[in-house]
Amino acid sequence: MKRTIIWASLFLIVFSLGVQAKPKGKKSPVIPGTYSTTDGDFYTKFWKEMFKGGGPGQTGNELMALGEGFIFNQAKLQSVVLSDDPGYTYKTTYVRGKLTLNSSGPWLKSGKLRASNITVTNYSSQNPPLTGSLKFLLRFEGDFDNQPYHFVIEATYESQPEVKYGEEGNPVFQRGMDFDVTITITQNSN
Numbered sequence: 476m477k478r479t480i481i482w483a484s485l486f487l488i489v490f491s492l493g494v495q496a497k498p499k500g501k502k503s504p505v506i507p508g509t510y511s512t513t514d515g516d517f518y519t520k521f522w523k524e525m526f527k528g529g530g531p532g533q534t535g536n537e538l539m540a541l542g543e544g545f546i547f548n549q550a551k552l553q554s555v556v557l558s559d560d561p562g563y564t565y566k567t568t569y570v571r572g573k574l575t576l577n578s579s580g581p582w583l584k585s586g587k588l589r590a591s592n593i594t595v596t597n598y599s600s601q602n603p604p605l606t607g608s609l610k611f612l613l614r615f616e617g618d619f620d621n622q623p624y625h626f627v628i629e630a631t632y633e634s635q636p637e638v639k640y641g642e643e644g645n646p647v648f649q650r651g652m653d654f655d656v657t658i659t660i661t662q663n664s665n
Contacts, residue, residue, distance in 0.1 A: 504578070504583050504585045504586050505582065505583060505584075505622055505624050505660065505662075506581065506582055506583065506584065506660075507582075507660045507661055507662055508582070509657065509658070509659040509660075510580070510581050510582060510658045510659075510660075511655070511656070511657040512654075512655045512656050512657075513657075517543040517544055517545075517581060518542055518543045519540070519541075519542035519543075519652075519653075519654055519655075519656055520541045520542050520543075520652070521540070521650050521651065521652050522538070522539070522630070522632065522650060522651055522654055523538070523539050524536055524537070524538050524648060524649050525537045525539075525647070526645075526646050526647060526649075529645070530645065530646055531601075531605060531646070531649075532552075532555045532565070532567070533552065534551075534552055534553065534554070536551070536552040537550065537552070538551075538552070538569050538572070540630065540654075540656075542656065543580055544577050544578070544579040544580020544582065545575065545577070545580055545656075546574075546575050547573070547574050547575075547593075547628075548572070549572055549573045550570065550571065550572030550595050551570055551571055551572075552567060552568075552569050553568045553570045554567070554568045555567045555568075558600075560598050562598070562600075562612075563598035563599055563610070563611075565598070565599050565600070566597070566598055567597040567598075568594065568595070568596060568597075569597065570593075570594050570595075571592055572595055572615070573590070573591050573593065574588075574589070574590040574593060574628075575588070575589050576588040582658065582660055588619045588621065588622055589620050589621050590618065590620055590626065591620055593615050593617055594615065595613060595614070595615040596613070596615065597611055597612070597614075598611060598612045599612075605638050606638075607635070608634060609632065609634065609635065609636050610632065610633040611632050611633075612629070612630075612631050613629070613631075614627075614628070614630075615627075615628055616628065623662060623663040624660050624661065624663060625660070625662075626659065627659045628656065628659075629656070630654055630655065630656045630657075631654065631655050632651050632653070634653060636649040636650055637649065637650050637651070
């Protein structure tokens, strides 16, 4: 009986030490760093501004972008003012955007990173509107909703976008294929 109690006690001690030695929590699938299309880290497919407000620069227009491992969408135009950057004509603010990064991009081993309620600042020039060459610099940053990481994103474009017109001759959307994006992901310091 004494031997059984001693062996049982030793077993419990060894077992509890083994349980304590296991790492607590999962290792994050996020790979922090700076990723750029100009460095070939990932590619973009297209950006698109849907003229839900009725035309360029109208409240309610919606902005989206898609590429390898990312989608940005549902950003609604809130305001347009003259630019405070001398290289651009307008400064446009979009609100309530959503960003999803997935593991087909270089920033994740698995799963998805999500951010919502994003405010975007877009500096742009296009002369004449819709038919001239468009130049923009789009910036936004924030924290992901589901992981303790921060992101900073900058996108640039300079070319003549494709414009789609409706049956009445009104512009429905404009989009471009060749744009550059830099995504920087850092761990929050909490």
